[in-house]
Amino acid sequence: MRPPRPAPAELQRRLRAAYPDAHCALDHADPFQLVVATILSAQCTDARVNLTTPALFVRYPDAAALAEARPTELEALIKSTGFYHNKAKNLIGLGQALMARHGGVVPSDPAALGALPGVGQKTANVVLANAFGVPALAVDTHIFRVARRLGLSKAATPEKVEADLCRLFPREDWIELHHQLIFHGRRVCDARRPDCGACPLLDLCPTGQGQMKDPHLGVRLAPTVSRLQSSVPSLQSAAPAAQAPTDGIPQRIISLVPSVTELLVQWGLATRIAGRTRYCIEPRWIRNTVPAVGGTKDPDLDRIRDLAPDLVILERDENPKGVADALTALGIPWLALEIRTLKDCAAAWRELGTRLGVPEAGEARAAALEASLKGRRRRGPRALPLIWREPWMSSGPDTYLADLLRQGGFTPVGPDRYPVLSDEDLAALAPELILLPSEPYRFNRRHQAELQKRFPEAIVRLVDGQALTWYLSRTEAGLDLVRSFR
Numbered sequence: 001m002r003p004p005r006p007a008p009a010e011l012q013r014r015l016r017a018a019y020p021d022a023h024c025a026l027d028h029a030d031p032f033q034l035v036v037a038t039i040l041s042a043q044c045t046d047a048r049v050n051l052t053t054p055a056l057f058v059r060y061p062d063a064a065a066l067a068e069a070r071p072t073e074l075e076a077l078i079k080s081t082g083f084y085h086n087k088a089k090n091l092i093g094l095g096q097a098l099m100a101r102h103g104g105v106v107p108s109d110p111a112a113l114g115a116l117p118g119v120g121q122k123t124a125n126v127v128l129a130n131a132f133g134v135p136a137l138a139v140d141t142h143i144f145r146v147a148r149r150l151g152l153s154k155a156a157t158p159e160k161v162e163a164d165l166c167r168l169f170p171r172e173d174w175i176e177l178h179h180q181l182i183f184h185g186r187r188v189c190d191a192r193r194p195d196c197g198a199c200p201l202l203d204l205c206p207t208g209q210g211q212m213k214d215p216h217l218g219v220r221l222a223p224t225v226s227r228l229q230s231s232v233p234s235l236q237s238a239a240p241a242a243q244a245p246t247d248g249i250p251q252r253i254i255s256l257v258p259s260v261t262e263l264l265v266q267w268g269l270a271t272r273i274a275g276r277t278r279y280c281i282e283p284r285w286i287r288n289t290v291p292a293v294g295g296t297k298d299p300d301l302d303r304i305r306d307l308a309p310d311l312v313i314l315e316r317d318e319n320p321k322g323v324a325d326a327l328t329a330l331g332i333p334w335l336a337l338e339i340r341t342l343k344d345c346a347a348a349w350r351e352l353g354t355r356l357g358v359p360e361a362g363e364a365r366a367a368a369l370e371a372s373l374k375g376r377r378r379r380g381p382r383a384l385p386l387i388w389r390e391p392w393m394s395s396g397p398d399t400y401l402a403d404l405l406r407q408g409g410f411t412p413v414g415p416d417r418y419p420v421l422s423d424e425d426l427a428a429l430a431p432e433l434i435l436l437p438s439e440p441y442r443f444n445r446r447h448q449a450e451l452q453k454r455f456p457e458a459i460v461r462l463v464d465g466q467a468l469t470w471y472l473s474r475t476e477a478g479l480d481l482v483r484s485f486r
């Protein structure tokens with residue numbers, strides 16, 4: 001049965017009493033400063049933005065100055081907010097667009113505001129509400145979490161949560177509610193340790209009362225029967241208890257690499273996984289028990305910070321460098337792997353094993369792989385692993401997949417990295433074996449038939465993409481698969 005949803009009017013009454021001072025946390029003196037600060041606040045804390053903007057606004061006091069900014073100078077001023085290349089580009093674009101289209105003035109029209117560089121719907125809503133008093137309810141990470149815990153929305157995206165909240169609460173209260181929910185999320189309903197025992201909303205909250213699983217942590221909080229109880233709820237399962245690292249060994253790991261997430265489970269470290277990307281989907285049960293922190297290319301850094309990891313694991317091809325820069329800016333330790341060969345796998349197993357306190361597991365796997373690679377390999381048939389269609393893309397000779405083929409006795413062909421190939425390029429490569437993995441592109445029998453027709457002499461195979469591309473967790477399976485092709 002669905003737990004009862006709190007009455008909106010009572011919820012508002014409590015929030016008003018608890019947070020009479022709720023206000024916009026970004027320091028600003030006018031709409032221009034607010035839109036700049038809001039752009040900087042993406043993937044960054046408001047406090048850090050407030051440390052950055054005073055010097056920024058002295059150097060660039062208005063749209064005209066920003067439009068003329070030199071990228072390197074601007075980047076140096078905003079570097080600590082993370083993703084500073086993109087943010088600098090957006091800010092200069094913002095200044096130029098304001099000068100070209102709006103006489104240097106920030107427009108109060110939602111459509112015109114939303115069309116400015118770097119200003120998405122969330123930023124536009126923040127600016128409309130706080131600079132112009134236009135009712136809007138931008139859903140950030142705190143509101144998303146608190147609204148779902150309170151049972152106000154079951155939606156899985158900020159946009160849908162926003163729509164649910166706007167339906168429930170009177171339009172004239174949206175701005176006030178926006179600030180109150182953010183304050184509540186920051187002060188009481190913490191991402192990792194919601195202080196249910198001290199929460200003024202406890203008797204209205206189905207999550208705090210243990211009537212439903214915490215949609216953020218994915219576990220049921222133990223019922224909190226009295227506000228005088230401990231303010232730290234105990235969790236009933238493998239929930240992320242806050243722990244200091246044990247002898248420097250990470251206890252709260254976030255993996256931004258799907259195959260590494262699977263590897264951690266293989267090594268018996270599941271209870272130490274505090275977060276994963278939405279592509280970390282193996283083993284399947286992990287989807288319901290470990291919180292997701294966005295994608296591999298664009299992880300949600302607020303969410304990562306809220307989960308308080310003591311190690312984030314990255315891979316250089318899988319995750320952009322900007323993610324590592326942002327983690328550094330947030331003071332979060334990270335480890336970046338680089339996997340382009342099977343030798344890299346052996347080195348990574350050893351490094352991860354040592355770093356995570358399971359050196360035997362890493363050494364056993366590395367030694368077994370090295371033993372299986374001993375001996376000379378002949379240069380075998382020309383193999384072309386495709387990874388995308390329209391346009392055709394392949395996994396080049398300097399990638400992990402190509403080395404798997406090489407070690408399996410094939411000769412990978414094509415340009416390095418992940419090149420786009422024209423029909424003529426494909427023909428010129430004259431492949432003798434064409435592999436069509438099931439991911440990242442879902443190749444099917446129709447594609448196989450199409451290529452077989454064009455390359456009647458070649459062998460064209462549909463293959464298990466995870467076996468071929470999930471390094472570390474499936475390297476041995478990938479090697480077995482490739483060897484079976486000979």
Ligand code: SF4
Nearest residue numbers: 189194196199205208
């Ligand atoms: S009772 Fe707990 S989960 Fe519910 S709003 Fe309060 S702190 Fe958050």
